[in-house]
Amino acid sequence: MSIKFDLSGKVAVITGGAGILCGEMSRQLGSLGVKVAVLDLDGDKAKKVADDIVAAGGDAIGVKVDVLSKESLEAARDTILKKYGRLDILINGAGGNKKEATADENMSFFDIPVDALRWVFDLNFIGTVLTTQVFGKVMAEQKEGNIINMSSMASYRPLTKVIGYSAAKAAINNFTQWMAIYLNQNYSKDIRVNAIAPGFLLTQQNYYLLVDKETGGDTKRGNDIKNHTPMGRYGEPEELVGAIIWLCSDAASFVNGAVIPIDGGFAAFSGV
Structure with missing residues (x-):
């Protein structure tokens, strides 16, 4: 049965691959024999993650890419295909939020600039769509492949303050379902499209929203999150990897x- 989880020799493309969450995914998949193309807007950081994988005995390359530029994505695709010849796994991990698109004590919803909202929505949703157009086409031509999108708990119930991010992640869920059907009906029954929806993990983006700069303890928002997470803690980046391995493998073939x-039970908890 364990053979169904074997990913050795597969080729994976991971956008946002130099970040905390997708960097961990990149390294862990590399340790399992996956050939990893680490894609990130910061090319130096992408190369650093790839170098870590190679130093540990794996096979990886770091590629600078802008997920909002089709030309940049196509150039990255050509580089990856030239080196590895095929593509088995796409993880659409690039995303994030922007302070200017957040409704809080400093910014009323009625004053949020449209450009800031568009930036957040485009990065999370349009960036996933464009990347899937470029790399998903390779899978359509191969007649097989595996796409995993990055959703969020914010897609189930919108989080207070983060309007653009919540809306974009809800769109990711819908796109995940749409894309799965489209590829199966038009190209191959051997292409799967799924998403993971992480709960709350400490990242560079949210750290000081959840951790008090002065005391190192929880902020009010951080405390509220833990109180609404039955397991009573934040998740760790490596705790996403098991689901990624499962979804990428034949163990999740249906x-x-x-x-x-x-999410540690966050979505299941009503608060009472």
Whole structure:
């Protein structure tokens, strides 16, 4: 049965691959024998993650890419295909939020600039769509492949303050289902599209929203999150990897169009 989880020799492309979450995914998949193309807007950081994988005995390359530029994505695709010859796994991990698109004590919803909202929505949603157009086409031509999108708990119930991010992640869920059906009906029954929806993990983006700069303890928002997470803590980046391995492997061969919560019970808890 364990052979179904074997990913050795597969080729994976991971956008946002130099970040905390997708960097961990990149390194872990590399340790399992996956050939990893680490894609990130910061090319130096992408190369650093790839170098870590190679130093540990794996096979990886770091590629600078802008997920909002089709030309940049196509250039990255050509580089990857030239080196590895094929593509088995795409993880659409690039995303994030922007302070200027956040409704809080400093910014009323009624004053949020449209450009800031568009930036957040485009990065999270349009960046995923464009990347899937470029790399998903390779899978369509191969007649097989595996796409995993990055959703969020914010897609189930919008988080207070983060309007653009919540809306974009809800769109990711819908796109995941749409894309799974489209590829199966038009190209191949052997292409699967799923998503993971992480709960709350400490990252560079949210750290000081959740951790008090002065005391190192929880902020009010951080405390509220833990109180609404039955396991009573934040997740760790490596705790996303098990679901990624499962979704990428033949063990999940009938899982398609699904959004998998990895949230310590947050989505299941009503608050009472």
